[in-house]
Amino acid sequence: MRAPLPLDAVLGLASDLIRAPSQGGIDTPVAVLEVGARALGALGLAPRLLDDENGQPVALMAEIEGGKPGPTWVLNACIDTAPAGDRGAWSLDPFAGVVKDGWLWGRGSADSKIAVASFCHLAAELAKSKDSWHGKLIVLFDADEHTGRFGGIKRFIKERRDIGGVMVGYPENDIVNIGARGFWRAKIEVYGTAQHSGAVSPVPKNATVKLARLIQAIDAVTPPPPPEGAPFPLPPKLTVTGVEGGSGFAMVPNAASLNLDFRLTPAFQAPVAQKLIEGIVAKLDAEIPSERPTKIAALESWGAYKLPADSQLGTALVAGASLAAGRPVPGEVCGPSNIGNYLADLGIPATCGFGVTCKGVHGADERIEIASIPLVWDAYGHALEKLLIG
Structure with missing residues (x-):
């Protein structure tokens, strides 16, 4: 006892x-x-x-x-x-x-x-x-x-x-x-063209503007809810958890990045999450092309x-x-x-x-x-x- x-x-x-x-x-x-x-x-x-x-x-x-x-x-x-x-x-x-x-x-x-x-x-x-x-x-x-x-x-x-x-x-x-829930985490970097922010020539592609579009596209994603009566009752969840880009005031940024946290379920695991993000990125690169394609660096993933x-x-x-x-x-x-x-x-x-x-x-x-x-x-x-x- x-x-x-x-x-x-x-x-x-x-x-x-x-x-x-x-x-x-x-x-x-x-x-x-x-x-x-x-x-x-x-x-x-x-x-x-x-x-x-x-x-x-x-x-x-x-x-x-x-x-x-x-x-x-x-x-x-x-x-x-x-x-x-x-x-x-x-x-x-x-x-x-x-x-x-x-x-x-x-x-x-x-x-x-x-x-x-x-x-x-x-x-x-x-x-x-x-x-x-x-x-x-x-x-x-x-x-x-x-x-x-x-x-x-x-x-x-x-x-x-x-x-x-x-x-x-x-x-x-x-x-x-x-x-x-598990997680899949990635760092995504988009690119633009550097230039003096006060130049009189046409404004080049700004990486932070492209990143903002990417964040909007990610924020618009609604992952599917679990089926009714599913043994795992929580849905996936997608969150931008960090943003970085630009330096000072006088340069148009040529690179910007975000940290992405994707919470997973047994029905929505890492390969599905990565494929979804790759599709969003491919569409963005087609709409806003740059000298370098957007880079997705998958970091770590644990399953649900x-x-x-x-x-x-x-x-x-x-x-x-x-x-x-x-x-x-x-x-x-x-x-x-x-x-x-x-x-x-x-x-x-x-x-x-x-x-x-x-x-x-x-x-x-x-x-x-x-x-x-x-x-x-x-x-x-x-x-x-x-x-x-x-």
């Missing part, structure tokens, strides 16, 4: 993690990984840092082996965070880790340092009965997620492909996320996924969440792509979210509701007991 949630200890660790800034692409993750490693060691677990090919730390893990053979299950949460942004927009210091009015405030409190703190303590508690387990449990904390490189999970998977499933501790608890109805991992967490909540908690797909998509492409089952109630994720005043922590503790506790003990 599991002990009750050690709430003060979990909150204390979460606050310590928040006080070690780990903004992706801004802060080195060394300090926050040290906080996590000390916590795991103090709880009787054996922390291990994972380095990338350059010798830089990108993740922290601990492995607990059960007394009997069985699958390896993973509790995963990112230990790095989004940038804090404009600190003047925050009501409290984003790195103070303050408890106020029933909420824990700070950058990364929701995404996902409360999950790191909870999973450390939950793994240590469950380890007390490890002799009765069928299989192993790994806690994995990724310090390279918000950079977009996902170096921690990729480094882990290089050496550990013997995984029965991964539960990712993203926040929110209306549903258990058992799938997500949804766990099957008989998934051992999905059914365990759905049952655990429902038991903890005292109500049916459905397993459904979510819109944002995540590490679950990467794992699914490798054939590794993953849930991608059941967590605390929160506000301000990736914005100002990020915070989590302390009263929601026991729900999450019980949900994952029930699920892991089902997976490891039966």
Whole structure:
């Protein structure tokens, strides 16, 4: 029988993690990984840092082996965070880790340092009965997620492909996320002819004007909705997420580019998305020819996924969440792509979210509701007991 949630200890660790800034692409993750490693060691677990090919730390893990053979299950949460942004927009210091009015405030409190703190303590508690387990449990904390490189999970998977499933501790608890839209991302560059903007000769083709036409054409696309009753209920989504072009004031730009994010579904995967964009670009080049054709540079793509109805991992967490909540908690797909998509492409089952109630994720005043922590503790506790003990 599991002990009750050690709430003060979990909150204390979460606050310590928040006080070690780990903004992706801004802060080195060394300090926050040290906080996590000390916590795991103090709880009787054996922390291990994972380095990338350059010798830089990108993740922290601990492995607990059960007394009997069985699958390896993973509790995963990112230990790095989004940038804090404009600190003047925050009501409290984003790195103070303050408890106020029933909420824990700070950058990364929701995404996902409360999950790191909870999973450390939950793994240590469950380890007390490890002799009765069928299989192993790994806690994995990724310090390279918000950079977009996902170096921690990729480094882990290089050496550990013997995984029965991964539960990712993203926040929110209306549903258990058992799938997500995928993505196809590309950089598209259009071209024109450079010239002094004050020249008296006819104005040449302006790359930024052509780019504006391309953006309008992309914005006019309405991807098809899912068929009625489809098992994957979300439609594809197409978004221009960045624009670049021109320099100063005195030159007609000869090149301009945009970043494109195309969210995918099982019925609308990367080849379909790329073909659609290629058609838009070909039409634009025919209407506004230039010395060089528009260039589409496909960057990265992860497929959409949804766990099957008989998934051992999905059914365990759905049952655990429902038991903890005292109500049916459905397993459904979510819109944002995540590490679950990467794992699914490798054939590794993953849930991608059941967590605390929160506000301000990736914005100002990020915070989590302390009263929601026991729900999450019980949900994952029930699920892991089902997976490891039966």
